[in-house]
Amino acid sequence: MMAVRFILGLLLTVVCLGIAGRRLMFLYRLGRTAQPLQGDRRPDTGAAVKAELLEVAGQRKLLRWTVPGVAHFAVFWGFMVLLFTVLEAFGGLVNSRFQIPFFGNWAWFGFVEDLFAMLCVAAIAAFVAIRIKEAPAGLGRRSRFFGSHLGPAWFVLFMIFNVVWTLLAYRGASINAQRVNELAGTPDAPLKFLQGAFASQWFASLFHPLGESTNEILETVLLLLSLAVLLGFTIFVTYSKHLHIFLSIPNVAFARRPRALGALQPVYSGGKKVDFEDPGDDDLMGVGKIEDFTWKGLLDFGTCTECGRCQSQCPAWNTDKPLSPKVLMMTLRDHALAKAPYLLATKEAPEGTEPTGIPEAAATEAEKPLVGPMGDESARVDEHGVSGEGVVPFDMLWSCTTCGACVEQCPVDIEHVDHIVDMRRYQVLMESAFPEEAGIMLRNLEHAGDPWGLGASMRLEWAEPLDFEVRVFGAAGEDQIPDDVDYLYWVGCAGALDDTAKRTARAVATLLHEAGVEFMVLGEGETCTGDPARRMGHEFLFQMLAMQNVETLNEVGAKRIVVTCAHCYNTLANEYPQVGGHYEVVHHTTLLARLVAEKRLTPVARVDASVTYHDPCYLGRHNRIFAAPREVLGAVPGATLTEMPRTRERSFCCGAGGARMWMDETLGTRINQNRADEAIETSASLVTAACPFCITMLSDGVAQRQQEGRAVGVEVTDVAEVLLRSIRPDLADAAAAVPD
Ligand code: SF4
Ligand code: SF4
Structure with missing residues (x-):
């Protein structure tokens, strides 16, 4: 029995890891067709380690969303602990009494393994409930899963469940087989750790009535089944969005720190900064083809988990525009994979020879422009994905306000704004294509x-x-x-x-x-x-x-x-x-x-008003200035601050960023109206902000409602003006006066 177990297990392992390895090699070669990382952008080791601990091990961003965050945390750590069980299973191929050295035979260790396995099962149940509750079939575009590959996501949950139960069932049969050996008087290496393995014990009690010899056979069958499930799942992972399990680690390590917000990167070509005073003839001016992205760009696209957190926060998506940062990442990934045979054949053809063996589908994909033409009537973003003459529809690219809500939310540190701006750069500098x-x-x-x-x-x-x-x-x-x-x-x-x-x-x-x-x-x-x-x-x-x-x-x-x-x-x-x-x-x-804190300004006059504050994206999310405006408002006697539901890091854009202030907003509903309505719903009489463009956008939104007879008496103003009313009310009117 041991020989059969070993040979079949070895065969299974070699074949499955071979297939998965081949896929990983293909992805590595694809990454090599991309541009090098910007020359002066190397990860700071300390910051990268800290980020791995916080983002990957600590699941910091995921935990901001309590229920799905806790469920993901449980699956992540459940799998980490299950790796010991997997190691035991591989050890079981060569020795039915295999134990992990040192602590592997302690009863508490078996208990911890089973506890985390059960946490995994509980998390899977939570994920099933979340996916049903937030299904696109019911919520449409309001579902964060709208546009995600739903079938594979369900399959992954099913496979994780299978990995867990087959491992536990194998251990259950092992317990019975061990008892048989003990009864036979040959307990040469009692597997004590299984005594604490409560879930495995349950399987053992289930199988026990089957008798000695059946349990021995069952142990081998379940061992091979659990390895087949695990290795099959590994292959599936390398072909699916679940590759994020592996890719998130380098993606987080190489992400811009402290975050890909604030400054935009200069234009780079071949890893070198483009000198705009004397640009080279071959310099890339932004991204015009998928291979113009750096390998970190391709890594971003491949790492997207399709969780839709970015989409749920995106002001463009939430006002029915054809931009979802998630769908954008998925679209670029799908395009890179579809074009891959062309890219590999071109890159790897010996110098001076024409690339050969390019499949027709890849050649056709290679001919698609990265960004579609303006006014492309066939361009759509719907439940079937993205369509149109280009890979990325024109309006998708230009709907972005660069607010950074997507970057802020992304649990795997994808840098959406950088990619969007890089594509815009090519459109503007090379194609002169932008909203007129x-x-x-x-x-x-x-x-x-x-x-x-x-x-x-x-x-x-x-x-x-x-x-x-x-x-x-x-x-x-x-x-x-x-x-x-x-x-x-x-x-x-x-x-x-x-x-x-x-x-x-x-x-x-x-x-x-x-x-x-x-x-x-x-x-x-x-x-x-x-x-x-x-x-x-x-x-x-x-x-x-x-x-x-x-x-x-x-x-x-x-x-x-x-x-x-x-x-x-x-x-x-x-x-x-x-x-x-x-x-x-x-x-x-x-x-x-x-x-104010230094008492060089002392607010004295009461400004009796209910106030709400809008965090400008470029002050809050991009630059982490959240407290100061609130401190100013908090110092004004009589002013009571009521926060909007979307506030601080989750503040909703006013619609002016990314040069959108200067473009017509003809698609979907208006972003500024959405935000102004949220401010009005707080019942505040003073809607404040700390950016002139936010003030303009919110003023327009409030004025629109006032024309409809709502929001009567609501005023939009800067935080500084509120402070002035409290310090020098006599001067506030003069400051607010509009000169002839
Ligand atoms: S930056 Fe803002 S508008 Fe642009 S894709 Fe991200 S969330 Fe959407
Ligand atoms: S880009 Fe990030 S936040 Fe958006 S779906 Fe992908 S993993 Fe989730």
Whole structure:
């Protein structure tokens, strides 16, 4: 019996691992057809180890979703512990009394193994309940599983269950076989650990009536069955989305740290940064083909678990637009696999020879443009997947607000925003293909230095209603920012040129003045930071504006900069270091919170109002500034803060990011309306934010409801204006005034 067991087990193992290994080798070769990782992007070992402990072992992001998180935690650790049982099973091929050395024969060890096996079963039951409750058949697009491969997901649950019960049943038969041996007076190595294995004991009691010899045969049959199930499952994993079991480990290790939010990466070609002042003829300008992604990109696509957490948070998806970050990842993965024979044949053909043996399907796939044409009527994202002339429909690519909700949620650290922007870069720089209306904004940036095309001469008008003088760099003949100036106040295009945002600019200036903070502005020396150009993919224009601003800032000796715009903050603090600009940048809410804490600003007047606060994506998720705006509001007497259901890391975008502010929103429902409605539902009379673009979007949403007779008396304003009403109510009206 032992010989049969050994030969069949060995055969099974060699064949199955051979098939799985062949698949893994194929995937490795496919990864080698991609671009190298950006040259200066190497994982920091300490950060990678910490991330593995937190994200993989600790399942940190998964546990944010309590029930599915706990269930996944149980399956993950259940499988980790089951690996010991698997080891025992392989050992059982050569020795029916095999035990893991040292602790393997302790009774408690058998108990722990069975306990985790049962936790796995309980978790599978929870997953079944979740999948039924959240089935796309009932919830449609509102299901986070909409668009996922549902059949394989059910099969995986079935297979995990089979792995668990066959292992336990084998151990049950082993217990009976051991008893037989003990009765025969040959207990040469009593398997004590099975005494604590309560679930295996249950199987043993089930099989016991079958008698001695049947249990011995059953032990061998169940051992081979459990190995067949396990090895078959391993093969299935390598061909399915469950490959994340293995791929999540390198994907987490090589992810951008602390997260793929904040700064966008510069454009890289072949692992080297593209020099936009002197680009090479062969430089890749973004991603135009699947093989233009780095291998980390392909790893991202392959690691997607199809859990739909990203999709459930995506503002585009939640307002019925044709973008789901999950479906995007799945689509790119499916395309890479379909094109793989073409890519491998091309890459591996000897130099000077034509690639041969490319299957027709792969050749056809290779001809598909990565991004479909604008106005493609055949482009769809529905329960059957994605269709259209391109792999990624045009509207899917351009619906993204770069809010980062997907990156924030993804349990395996996939970098959706980077991939979306890389594809946009190719579309803009190489194909000149982007939503037409955004072209006006790009032209304005190029010619006037601001998105509205108003020009530098109007950049100081915002300060005219103030009853104190705002110091402007150069006005007193200085060629460096004087030492008595605490901050350079970066007013931003909106603060200087948009009527609503000018109110915030004045409120902040007034508060700084009241607190005795010396500040200076650049006036006509400021141009747009380049944020909308960069998020649209126009890296060339971004580089131009960024270099111009950095040159100015370095020339004037700027060190500490205060900004009132979340996008300016992100660009100045996180992206300008890429072009030689290193400054201490502070958002106005952080500075105001500090001034209040230091008692340099003392809110005294009551602002009796129910207030809600909207976390701007580029302040909150991208830059983790959650507390300061709340501290400012919390310091205002009379103001009571009521949070919206989607808040802080889970804040819902206002719809303006990713240069969407400058594009028509013709598909689905309006993102800003969705968010404004959520704010209105808190019954707040003051809806606050800390970014001029959020204020504009929320104001539009509230105004729409007011036209319908709802949200009467609701006002949208910046956190700074609320503080000013409490500190100098007499000046608040002047700050809010719109000059003729
Ligand atoms: S960044 Fe925001 S809008 Fe874009 S795909 Fe992710 S969640 Fe959706
Ligand atoms: S991208 Fe991440 S969050 Fe979205 S479905 Fe895939 S694994 Fe889940």
